Amino acid sequence: MKVAISVNGSQVGADVEDRTLLVHFIRDVAGLTATNTGCDTSSCGACTVLLDGRSVKSCTVLAAQADGHEVTTVEGLAPGPDQMHPVQRAFRAEHALQCGFCTPGMVMAAVSLLAENPSPTEEEIRSALEGNLCRCTGYHNIVRAVLAAASERGGS
Amino acid sequence: MIPAPFTYRRAATVDEAVTLAARGGEDVKFLAGGHSLLPLMKLRLVVPPELVDIGGIGELSHISEADGHVRVGALATHDQVAGSALLRRELPLLAHAAGRVGDPQVRHRGTIGGSLAHADPAADLPAVALALGATLVTRGPSGTREIAAGDFFTGLFETVLEPGELLAEIRFPKAGPSGWSFQKFTKRGIDWAIVGVAVAGDRVALVNMGPTPLRARAVEDALASGAAPDEAAARAAEGTSAPEDLNGSRAYREHLARVLVGRALGEARSRR
Known part of the structure; x- marks a missing residue:
């Protein structure tokens, strides 16, 4: 079927198989490969992107379901070249990653959280990241980074 | 995949x-x-x-009040249900339980109707619908049906829905000032309940203690005849047929059911 999805503000149209998953559309059709396929069973959160501004696991959404909607991937966060989104900056400053595989999804989950709750508590952050698994960091620096990003963006 | x-x-x-x-x-x-x-x-x-x-059908994501009932469109997401001011006021059990389904990404996409129609005995909302005495409104080739939650679930992933029949709306009687509690035991936050309990007033429903969500009738009967919460909770596994899997044996689940029902009854009592 023909689908047209706004990916990071650009219209991406293609004729794809009906069963195409959004994560494959993003990686193979739009050519944006920061979004990872991890568990492929909606458990790990590595494929998290924003769909109409809210976090979703793109391995469990059909491209057809996103037809006519807006997708944001981690490549679409920074306001310009050589710039970073506050959450990206905080992840770097707080050393919130080691291998980096979960990071694109983790950043998008954090961006979605801060859009809904600009000044989350540590407990709220831990709860909001339940759908994103990290096998390196033990999560502490990730939580610190989200707290730092919230405070940089004017939260408490 | x-x-x-x-x-x-x-x-x-x-x-x-x-x-x-x-x-x-x-x-x-x-x-x-x-x-x-x-x-x-x-x-x-x-x-x-x-x-x-059916995800784009606008007429199915309402949350509204009518005639002493709260009507929730089948396409209301868990996130919408959890955040609804009306539900938090009138049916706090439903709003709270919806906020504990899966993780934020799942709650942004998953719907209340999908959860009920899928009829996974480990899912949270079917037991909540039982505890709250919900009515499920369906639309199909032969018209509209209203089905009590207690008659809806027939087996593992099975319901009375006919082929081509769509769950359109869930109607909940307003709970009134009765106590409520939702208990869910998982190893990780995002997991399905190993065992869960929903209490609304004098109704007690169990998650994952059989092929369908079920009422803990022995507990309800004990409470009705004046038993103390601890005494009633001791009967939580009666009439159940819990699954055995890598998360636990039947005996373990029966133990969890007794413990969680005890906690739920205590919490519900404190909220009266």
Whole structure:
């Protein structure tokens, strides 16, 4: 079927198989490969992107379901070249990653959280990241980074 | 992992969804948020030839009050249900439990109707619907039906829904000032309940203690005849047939049911 999805503000149209998953559309059709396929069973959160501004696991959404909607991937966060989104900056400053595989999804989950709750508590952050698994960091620096990003963006 | 090939169709209205499903035959599946169906399709445990996407039907995501009831459209997401001021006021058990389904990403996509129609005995909301005495309103080729939650679930992933019949709305009687509690025991936050308990007033419902969500009748009867909460909770496993799997044996689940019902009754009492 023909689908047209706004990916990071650009219209991406293609004729794809009906069963195409959004994560494959993003990686193979739009050519944006920061979004990872991890568990492929909606458990790990590595494929998290924003769909109409809210976090979703793109391995469990059909491209057809996103037809006519807006997708944001981690490549679409920074306001310009050589710039970073506050959450990206905080992840770097707080050393919130080691291998980096979960990071694109983790950043998008954090961006979605801060859009809904600009000044989350540590407990709220831990709860909001339940759908994103990290096998390196033990999560502490990730939580610190989200707290730092919230405070940089004017939260408490 | 990708699903086996299927034909995708999109419905803009309930009538169109019912028409498309009838035309497609009895193996057609409705697709809402897809968070129960798509994982099963990726594992090829379900291989529908055709999906009718109802996700864009605007008339099915309402949350409103009418005649002492609260009406929740089948497409209301867990996130919408959890955040609804009306539900937090009138049916705090439902709002709270919806906020504990899966994780934020799942709650952004998963719907209350999908959770009920999928009828996974480990899912939270079917037991909540039982505890709250919900009525499920369906639309199908032969018209509209109103089905009590207690009559809806017939077996493992099975309901009384006929092929092509769409769950459209869930109606909840307002709970009034009765105590409530929702207890869910998981190893990780995002997991399905190993055992869960929903208490609303004098109704007690269990998650994952049999092939369907079920009322803990022995507990309810004990409470009705004046038993103390601890005494009633001791009967939580009576009449259940809990599954055995890698998360626990039947005996372990029966123990959890007694413990969680005890906690739930205590918490519900404190909220009266």
